[in-house]
Amino acid sequence: MVLNQYSFQVGHKGDLPGAVDQDFETNEEFLKKAHHVLLEVEVMNGSLVCPETGRKFPVTDGIPNMLLNEDEV
Structure with a gap:
């Protein structure tokens, strides 16, 4: 789960x-x-990891950055 x-x-x-x-x-x-x-x-600092791709999304001051880089679009 x-x-x-x-x-x-x-x-x-x-x-x-x-x-x-x-x-x-x-x-x-x-x-x-x-x-x-x-x-x-609340996750204040760290990262969220996509279970399917393994990509890490940084979390800073409670705000996740889930924007893809240009080469990932």
Whole structure:
């Protein structure tokens, strides 16, 4: 699960299960944890890595730069 990988990378290992249960829409504990990881965790400095291409996008002062270079268009 991509969301689980993200939570691990931003230092929230174990906050989310490896697989989503069938009742995820009504599972209050899961929904609270997912909300926290998605909306309350901020990456201030570092990089975001595309899982498909491996390309790194720098993050500076909480702002990701996802513009492609001319040779990547």
